Amino acid sequence: xxxxxxAKISGTGMYVPDKVxxxxxxxxxxxxxxxxxxxxxxxxxRHLASEDQAASDLAYEASLKAIESARIRAKDIDMIIVATIxxxxxxxxxxxxxxxxxxxxxxxxxxxxxxxxxxVYAANIAKQFIENGIAKHILVIGVExxxxxxxxxxxxxxxxxxxxxxxxxxxxAKERDISRFIDxxxxxxxxxHELLIQKAGGSRLPATKETVKxxxxxxxxxxxxxxxxAVRSMYNACEIVLKRNxxxxxxxxxxxxxxxxxxxxQALGKKLKINENKVIINIEKYANTxxxxxxxxxxxxxxxxxxxxxxxxxxxxxGAGLTSGSLLIRI
Amino acid sequence: xxxxAKVTEIIIEELGVEAGEVTIEASFIEDLGADSLDTVELIxxxxxxxxxxxxxxxxxxxxxxxxxxxxxxxxxx
Numbered sequence: 252x253x254x255x256x257x258a259k260i261s262g263t264g265m266y267v268p269d270k271v272x273x274x275x276x277x278x279x280x281x282x283x284x285x286x287x288x289x290x291x292x293x294x295x296x297r298h299l300a301s302e303d304q305a306a307s308d309l310a311y312e313a314s315l316k317a318i319e320s321a322r323i324r325a326k327d328i329d330m331i332i333v334a335t336i337x338x339x340x341x342x343x344x345x346x347x348x349x350x351x352x353x354x355x356x357x358x359x360x361x362x363x364x365x366x367x368x369x370x371v372y373a374a375n376i377a378k379q380f381i382e383n384g385i386a387k388h389i390l391v392i393g394v395e396x397x398x399x400x401x402x403x404x405x406x407x408x409x410x411x412x413x414x415x416x417x418x419x420x421x422x423x424a425k426e427r428d429i430s431r432f433i434d435x436x437x438x439x440x441x442x443x444h445e446l447l448i449q450k451a452g453g454s455r456l457p458a459t460k461e462t463v464k465x466x467x468x469x470x471x472x473x474x475x476x477x478x479x480x481a482v483r484s485m486y487n488a489c490e491i492v493l494k495r496n497x498x499x500x501x502x503x504x505x506x507x508x509x510x511x512x513x514x515x516x517q518a519l520g521k522k523l524k525i526n527e528n529k530v531i532i533n534i535e536k537y538a539n540t541x542x543x544x545x546x547x548x549x550x551x552x553x554x555x556x557x558x559x560x561x562x563x564x565x566x567x568x569x570g571a572g573l574t575s576g577s578l579l580i581r582i
Numbered sequence: 583x584x585x586x587a588k589v590t591e592i593i594i595e596e597l598g599v600e601a602g603e604v605t606i607e608a609s610f611i612e613d614l615g616a617d618s619l620d621t622v623e624l625i626x627x628x629x630x631x632x633x634x635x636x637x638x639x640x641x642x643x644x645x646x647x648x649x650x651x652x653x654x655x656x657x658x659x
Contacts, residue, residue, distance in 0.1 A: 291619055476638050478622045514619055518626070 258381035259430040260580060261388070261422035262323070263550035264316025266309050267298035267415040267537060270453045274410070281406040288410050293513020297413025297459070297538035304552055305339040307348040310394040315352060316550075323388055325353050328332030328420075330358040330389040332377055334369025334542040337395045337572065338362055341452070358386075367437075367509050367570025369393055370417065375435045377421040384423075392418045393542035400449060402469035411511075412470070415536035417546025429561055430581055435491045437576040443480060447547035447571040448472045466558065474512075477573070479510065482518045484575035485567040489523055492565070492579045500525045501563035505558055509568035510534040510544040519567070531557070541570065560582055585632075585655050592631060593647065596624050606648035614647075630659060 273296045274285035288294055291347030300309065310312035310333060318325055331346045338345035365372040377389040394416035403409045424431050451467035452458050470489060485508060493499065500523050508516050513534055520530045531552050540547060545566055553556040562582050569575040590604050597614050598620055610616040610624065625641045628634075628650070636644075645648045 291617060349631065407609055475618055476623050478619060479638075482626065512619075514623070 254382045255384040256426070257381055257424040257431040258378045259424040259428060259432065260419050260426055260549075260582060261430075262317045262319070262321025262420035262503050263315045263546065263553055264318070264320060264418045265416060265550040266299045266312035266316070267382060267413075267547075268304060268309065270301060270402055271296050272299050275409050279476045280403065281409060283406045283410055284416040286442060286533065291512075291514070292411060292538075293516075293532070293534045294410070295535045295537045296407060297398075298415060299398050300414040305331075305397070306335050306337055306345050306394045306396055306416075307339050309396065309414065310349050310392045310418065311352045312334075313394070313416035314349065314392060315360070315417035317390065319419035321388070321422065323420065323422075324353060327388045328355060328390050329352070329358045330371040330377070330380060330386045331358075332363055332389060332391050333361075334363045334365065334391070334393045335395055335402055336364055336366055336369065336541065337397055337465060338450070339483040349392070365570060365574040366572055367511060367539070367541045367544070368392055368568040368574040368576050369570065370546050371566060371568045371576040372437060372574065374419065374421060374578060375437055375576065378432045381421060381423050387423045388469040389421045390418065391421050391546075392416060393544070393546045395541040395543050397539075400469050403468045404466070408470055408472050408475065411539050411542050415537055415540040415543045415547055416549075417550055419542045419546050419549070431565075433578070433579040433581060434496055435490045435578045436483065436488045437574070439440065439572045440480070440484070440576045443476075443573040444571070446476050446480070446573065447471070463529075477542075478512070478515060480573055481515045482522065482567045484569045484573065485509075485514050486522050487579070488577035489519075489565055489567050489573050492577050496579060498579075502563060503529065503565045505529055505531055505552065505564045507531045507545055507548050507564060507566050507568065509550070510537070510548060511539045511569075553582065583658070585658060587646070588631065589628070589651050589654060592627050593624065596620070598649050603648055604653070605645070607648045609645055610647070611645070617636055628654060634658070
């Protein structure tokens, strides 16, 4: 495909709910300790949505910030893509609800389901729509309220998740602009789809009293098996884009990976042989916010001026599916 | 290649234990203080060092130093 235009990230924003749940708070809910959680995950605290907050509410707050930082008006947006597995409803899409909240209508709005890799998938889709000239400013959001589909009796999973939204505006780059998406790579291994799954509520196992009683509407995860897959699939996705662009890891200014577990991030960093000071980590504050982790980390790093205009950033993620992917971006 | 020596070396490095602790009977979790993720990291290290794939079902059985050595010797012979 010939590229008509380049796509770039023109704005970022994030939002987390006010309520904070620390590891010490969790000690009172399930049989766990702050030390156990910290050594195995790197997490200290996470934010929890209130009862009346749904995914679109978090997405809306993050979107306003991203639109402001892109220096555009909401009405300049011509597509909305929301990456989520914990949207307001099974249908319609959270993207359509967000469109209404922003006072917009008429253009395409849809959700993408790729688990924690959701934002990377969505950003990649947005990139295509910019490159072929169909859209100019696409709002791409990763948002999750996983704490509402968490099994609070399962100490192996309930400590891992937090709520949040990360928003980005992906826009057509001007000709002389150095900021652009350089390359991307997506993958999936459907043979492993049972390792990370919400078993009930879909057409395979519709909601019944039994499915609710057995906690089948919550996140089920085989963490140990995913660990290996996560490191390998993100490493592959990173290696592919680096090689394709004749870059080695030293040419990368920053690495942002999905924040699922500090030890996965460290294992990947070691395998890539990247200087650990170049690896952006915020898992201690927000835990695993699934599709929101990468756009949230990106927003924090740009706002704190860690990541600067012209920096080359490698993004990598993995998630339910099992999906994986990477993006190489010049900010 | 002396598989036993290499395995011992990897265990010492990955788990941060003393050479004397790495006996044939030693269990990674019970005796060498590994947590469940350490064992996954250890298996990944074996895979890299010996250039083999260890299926999850096999990996779950490698709970002691001796079992790991025995498995790797069989695979690499």
